[in-house]
Amino acid sequence: MKTSTKKIHALYNDDDVLLHAIKEIREKNYTIDEVFTPFPVHGLEKALGVPHTRLAYAAFIYGFIGLIFSIWMMDYIMIVDWPLNIGGKPNFSYYQNMPAFVPIMFEMTVFFAAHLMVITFYFRSRLWPFKEAENPDPRTTDDMFLVEMSVGDNEEELKALLNKTGAVEIKLIEN
Amino acid sequence: MMYQLPNTLRNFAFALILIGAIGVIYGFLTVPTLEDVKSSHEVTTEVAHQTTDNMSASATDEHSLHVLHQLQNRPWAALYVAIFFFMMIALGVLAFYAIQHAAQAGWSVVLFRVMEAITAYLPFGTLLLFVFLVFSGLDFNHLFVWMNPELLNPESAKYDELIANKSGYLNVPFFLIRAAIYMIGWNAYRYFSRKYTIAQDTATDDKNYFKLFKLSAAFLVFFIVTESMMSWDWIMSLDPHWFSTLFGWYIFSSMIVSSVTTIAIVTIYLKSKGYLENVNNSHIHDLAKYMFGFSVFWAYLWFSQFMLIWYANIPEEVTYFITRMNDYKIPFLGMVVLNLVFPLIVLMNSDYKKVYGIVIVTGIVILIGHYIDIFVMIMPATVGDQWIIGIPEISSVLLLLGCFIYIIFNALTKAPLLAKRSPFVKESENFHYYNID
Numbered sequence: 272m273k274t275s276t277k278k279i280h281a282l283y284n285d286d287d288v289l290l291h292a293i294k295e296i297r298e299k300n301y302t303i304d305e306v307f308t309p310f311p312v313h314g315l316e317k318a319l320g321v322p323h324t325r326l327a328y329a330a331f332i333y334g335f336i337g338l339i340f341s342i343w344m345m346d347y348i349m350i351v352d353w354p355l356n357i358g359g360k361p362n363f364s365y366y367q368n369m370p371a372f373v374p375i376m377f378e379m380t381v382f383f384a385a386h387l388m389v390i391t392f393y394f395r396s397r398l399w400p401f402k403e404a405e406n407p408d409p410r411t412t413d414d415m416f417l418v419e420m421s422v423g424d425n426e427e428e429l430k431a432l433l434n435k436t437g438a439v440e441i442k443l444i445e446n
Numbered sequence: 447m448m449y450q451l452p453n454t455l456r457n458f459a460f461a462l463i464l465i466g467a468i469g470v471i472y473g474f475l476t477v478p479t480l481e482d483v484k485s486s487h488e489v490t491t492e493v494a495h496q497t498t499d500n501m502s503a504s505a506t507d508e509h510s511l512h513v514l515h516q517l518q519n520r521p522w523a524a525l526y527v528a529i530f531f532f533m534m535i536a537l538g539v540l541a542f543y544a545i546q547h548a549a550q551a552g553w554s555v556v557l558f559r560v561m562e563a564i565t566a567y568l569p570f571g572t573l574l575l576f577v578f579l580v581f582s583g584l585d586f587n588h589l590f591v592w593m594n595p596e597l598l599n600p601e602s603a604k605y606d607e608l609i610a611n612k613s614g615y616l617n618v619p620f621f622l623i624r625a626a627i628y629m630i631g632w633n634a635y636r637y638f639s640r641k642y643t644i645a646q647d648t649a650t651d652d653k654n655y656f657k658l659f660k661l662s663a664a665f666l667v668f669f670i671v672t673e674s675m676m677s678w679d680w681i682m683s684l685d686p687h688w689f690s691t692l693f694g695w696y697i698f699s700s701m702i703v704s705s706v707t708t709i710a711i712v713t714i715y716l717k718s719k720g721y722l723e724n725v726n727n728s729h730i731h732d733l734a735k736y737m738f739g740f741s742v743f744w745a746y747l748w749f750s751q752f753m754l755i756w757y758a759n760i761p762e763e764v765t766y767f768i769t770r771m772n773d774y775k776i777p778f779l780g781m782v783v784l785n786l787v788f789p790l791i792v793l794m795n796s797d798y799k800k801v802y803g804i805v806i807v808t809g810i811v812i813l814i815g816h817y818i819d820i821f822v823m824i825m826p827a828t829v830g831d832q833w834i835i836g837i838p839e840i841s842s843v844l845l846l847l848g849c850f851i852y853i854i855f856n857a858l859t860k861a862p863l864l865a866k867r868s869p870f871v872k873e874s875e876n877f878h879y880y881n882i883d
Contacts, residue, residue, distance in 0.1 A: 314880040327796070358757060370753050 276421045277445050278304075279429060280407060281438040283416040286312045292436035293318045293418065299432060305419040307411040329391050330384045337383025338376055345372040407444075449721055449858045455851070462848030469841020473521035483514045515588055516832040521842075522587040523828040528842035529578055530680065531704075531820050532850045533571035534697075538705030539564040540636055541669050547639070547662035553732060555874035556724040558643060558865045559858065560713050564705075565636050566857030567850050572629040579625055579680070583618040589828045592616045592686040609686050616683055624679060628672040635665040647867050655869055673698055681820075684827035688766045690755070696747045703740035703785075704816045706733055707809040712854065714802045721863055727800040728879040734799035737812060738789055744816075745786035770822060773831040777818045784815030800882055817843065 283289040289312065296303060303319060346365050349355065354362040361367045393399060411417045422429060433441050543561040546554045582590055591597070597606040598613050609616070638661055646654040674694030682693050710733040716722045755763045770778040788811050798804045825833045865871060
């Protein structure tokens with residue numbers, strides 16, 4: 272990725288320090304491009320001003336699709352295609368057999384919601400299996416938190432601010 | 447800030463008690479006689495009986511007598527449902543409270559005094575229930591069929607071998623001794639937990655807190671055993687031929703969801719009056735999460751119990767649900783809407799769980815649903831198809847609700863509303879769920 276501007280990488284070693292730093296940086300009207308963390312930090316999206324995730328709505332819809340699918344599936348398998356007499360239950364009537372299908376409805380709802388949510392998450396995050404990591408510094412997979420920012424013409428001022436917020440290391444990346 | 451019991455609330459509670467008491471007395475006075483039953487039932491039963499040509503006079507008499515017994519049970523059963531329901535809420539809050547201490551939970555400290563106040567109903571509620579059970583044992587009512595000595599007599603025509611075999615456990619003296627043991631144990635924990643938290647308020651160290659921690663852990667062991675046995679004794683034994691191995695859990699799920707709901711409603715009420723300034727919408731959000739989760743838990747147990755019995759189709763087990771499906775279809779299936787579908791849909795959205803109005807409305811629906819749940823557990827065995835939600839049922843609820851409101855709000859005036867010296871009080875005051883505003 273070629274960009275004409277310089278980038279700055281500020282590393283922090285504590286998630287609470289990171290959250291406070293982000294608040295301070297944003298108060299000074301700097302733009303943060305990306306934050307890399309070794310684990311999900313609660314409250315990070317809010318501190319960054321990222322809009323609230325809509326994954327929950329997607330999950331509801333996926334679960335609903337799973338529910339409908341399981342209703343249809345059990346009707347096809349157990350009533351239409353190959354009725355089996357199990358325990359003397361009326362096998363020609365969906366309605367009277369319905370209690371036996373409830374666990375399957377539940378499982379299918381969970382199955383669809385879970386798997387489609389993961390796939391949606393991959394799409395939205397532009398991730399797929401065997402993707403090359405875009406991680407700028409391998410230490411962010413261990414114990415470091417990295418804030419990536421673009422540098423304008425006030426490089427020194429920004430560095431001073433980052434130092435003040437508790438950054439343990441500041442790197443200038445020139446492209 | 448100490449809580450002052452407003453006159454309007456006190457008068458409201460007394461009005462409920464008065465109206466309820468009048469209705470309950472009316473219910474007992476208007477129990478029909480055998481002649482009433484015969485005259486009103488001949489009309490409806492004639493059609494059904496025409497097919498059996500040799501319908502003897504004694505059989506009709508027997509049927510009328512059976513209906514009469516059910517109608518005589520009705521005011522008692524209505525009172526029993528209400529007594530049990532409110533006792534169950536206080537007991538469930540006590541268990542929830544013990545969990546907070548045993549888990550050393552930080553978020554809930556600001557709600558401790560609300561929980562303690564609700565459990566203040568427990569001594570009264572258990573005493574009332576015990577008196578009721580003594581009345582049953584003394585043959586004032588016939589809710590518990592196994593108390594009839596004729597069923598145990600091999601010479602009698604009514605001899606029931608299954609019940610006779612269970613008489614080592616199901617007999618009146620042992621039944622009352624067990625009830626006393628459960629109730630004394632629960633009330634002892636309530637007494638000491640209250641004593642220790644009040645002492646902790648003015649203490650200089652955390653000794654009381656650690657005593658309470660150990661006591662709560664021990665109580666939870668005692669509770670889960672006695673709660674299970676209580677559910678067999680006081681509810682499952684109404685159908686002495688029938689048994690369900692998850693019945694203790696089923697009652698527990700109903701109990702805990704009603705209890706958390708009551709905590710939420712009382713908290714929001716106090717907050718709307720300007721008290722509990724340390725409670726924020728994150729606390730309410732947590733309570734609403736519990737309401738949501740335990741509603742699903744209840745439905746899981748309700749369905750598990752139903753499906754296993756429905757699938758196995760063993761006659762003495764399945765009769766329990768046949769009675770409910772035939773005579774109690776609307777409350778039996780309707781409560782699933784109130785207890786599962788409504789809370790599931792309304793409380794699913796995270797933002798709604800912090801809106802006080804929505805939590806209150808859902809809470810009221812949940813409480814009505816779980817009253818119906820207890821109703822459908824008790825009524826089929828005692829009143830059978832003669833049930834209706836009429837004056838005795840509603841009055842019993844009003845009477846006990848009046849007592850419940852008066853006792854818990856009176857208990858709130860007895861201590862400061864913040865357990866200020868609890869080691870986790872700061873954590874609770876600053877409690878904030880990161881995902882909501």
